[in-house]
Amino acid sequence: MVGGKMVLRLYAGEAEKLEKILLQEGAQKKGSNLVINGVTLSLYKRKLVINAEDHALARFIVGFLTPIKPHGGSDEAGKGDLFGPLVVAGTFLEDQLAMRLAIDSKELSNGAVEKLAQFFKSKCQVVIEQVLPHELTSNMNAVLLKLHLNVYEELDHCRPFYVDDFGATAQLRSHGLVPIYRGEVIPAVAAASVVARATFLNWLKEHNLPAGSSREAQQVAVNIASEQGCSALRNVAKANFSLVRRLCVGGEQNLF
Incomplete structure (x- = not known):
């Protein structure tokens, strides 16, 4: 697709x-x-x-391929992006075609991500959790842990349940999840990465904002802060990013 x-x-x-x-x-x-x-x-x-x-x-x-056992997984999107929410999606896969179509979202175009996300939503159990930019005031990994555990709970603690490891190995294992380095090799994690990415990209599209944290994205943040104020910036840019804190405390001269 x-x-x-x-x-x-x-x-x-x-x-x-x-x-x-x-x-x-x-x-x-x-x-x-x-x-x-x-x-x-x-x-x-x-x-x-x-x-x-x-x-x-x-x-x-x-039908000629070895069947893959049903399993669940979760992945996030937006962690390193200046604008937009932090999104975690979880999926539980039983459909064999869905498992074979599940590819890491980083290997797909934005259009393909959207199309494949719709397919997974129609064929699989899907749960989406997100934290809006102005709510991201604490450590990112602590927020991620909470979101991954939430989607795991909403999927009825299905097992096995894999997570793309983000540095919380012990905590994830203690709750019954299986952290995997480069977890997108697991179909459910790859499917979750697609759904999370599609949700994140749709938010950016609705707000007409760029992905990533490039100089271009930083300049957009500068413009929003100078033209609309820090309150407007915090509504769309992650509050725990140092750039946002510097902009709103010390002004543009402290950026670079």
């Missing part, structure tokens, strides 16, 4: 097995690709690209 294509996640050894099965099912070789039912398939070691948005074909192909 990326630019009219569908990208399925594969695991070690699956590509070779899948190619043999698809050839037996009538697929034809065309250069380095396969063609089945008029649709070109590009097969790589870790993914299969279906060059059409064909859900029936995708489910047909997924």
